[in-house]
Amino acid sequence: MRRLVLLAPAVALLAGCSATIVSGTAAPSPPSASTGTAGAELPPDPQPGRTADCPYLGSEVVAEANGQHVSKVRVSADEPHPACFFYRPDGKIQLTVRVYVGRPEIATALVNKAAPIDSSNPASDPAGWKGGYLSSDDGAVYAVSKGASAVVVTTNQKQSVKARTVAKKAIAALKL
Numbered sequence: 001m002r003r004l005v006l007l008a009p010a011v012a013l014l015a016g017c018s019a020t021i022v023s024g025t026a027a028p029s030p031p032s033a034s035t036g037t038a039g040a041e042l043p044p045d046p047q048p049g050r051t052a053d054c055p056y057l058g059s060e061v062v063a064e065a066n067g068q069h070v071s072k073v074r075v076s077a078d079e080p081h082p083a084c085f086f087y088r089p090d091g092k093i094q095l096t097v098r099v100y101v102g103r104p105e106i107a108t109a110l111v112n113k114a115a116p117i118d119s120s121n122p123a124s125d126p127a128g129w130k131g132g133y134l135s136s137d138d139g140a141v142y143a144v145s146k147g148a149s150a151v152v153v154t155t156n157q158k159q160s161v162k163a164r165t166v167a168k169k170a171i172a173a174l175k176l
Contacts, residue, residue, distance in 0.1 A: 042109055046076035046083030046098055054084035056173040057097060057166065062086045065165040066155055068094050081174065093156070095163075097170050100150040107150035114143035114152040121160075126168050133160040142167045149176045 052075045053059070059070040071089045075082040081099035088094040100110050111131040115123070120132030123144050129151075131144035135158050142163035143152040151170055153163040 042106060042113065043078075043100070046078050046096075048074035048085040048093075049077050049082075050075060054082075054086075054097070056081065056099070057084055057170050059086065061169050062095055062166060065169070066095050066157055066162050068157075070094070088156075095153065095155045095166060097166060098150075098152040099170065099174060099176075100152075101176070102148055104145075104148045107145040107148055110150045110152060111143040111145045114141050114154070123164070125164060126171055129171070133164065135160050144171075146176065151176070 051072055054062075054073050054075060059073055063070045066086070068088050070086050071091070072087045074085045074087070076085075081101060083096060083098040085093050086095045086097075098110075100107055115132030115134055117132065120134040120141075123129070123131045123133045123142060125144075129144035129146045131142075131150075133140065133142040137158075139154060139156040140158055140160040140163050141152065141154045142160055143150070144167060145151075151167050153167045153170070155163045155166070157163075
């Protein structure tokens with residue numbers, strides 16, 4: 001990206017000198033799912049599927065950590081660790097937990113997608129896990145990876161500590 005920024009003034013200067021179109025100049029490419037994964041595609045974002053209990057995180061744990069009653073839970077079709085979607089009584093999602101186990105570069109890229117390095121605070125809890133957390137008007141995210149594993153928790157609550165608490169519980173239950 002820095003090369004593009006440095007080339008932009010030179011390209012603009014050259015463009016002003018002649019009517020000839022310079023081919024092969026650097027141009028920004030649209031963001032892709034493979035950014036930062038050395039050519040490997042990121043898996044698609046999980047979608048809520050069937051109604052079922054989360055296999056690695058109980059509704060009572062989420063209700064206590066997030067401070068809201070859980071009215072139902074839906075899980076994605078991802079295997080062996082489905083994403084879990086916890087709903088509040090009004091039918092809206094209050095918290096999601098995504099677990100990825102596979103390639104280290106994809107685990108890191110998933111964390112960076114959820115909590116970009118440039119705009120999030122560094123996270124290192126539990127010990128040995130690294131990533132980021134951030135809060136917005138819509139809620140908070142806590143995303144960490146360790147080796148080939150990643151856990152991303154999003155909540156409708158603005159306090160990232162709630163997402164961190166759930167992430168730690170999921171990591172402990174999965175023994176990642």
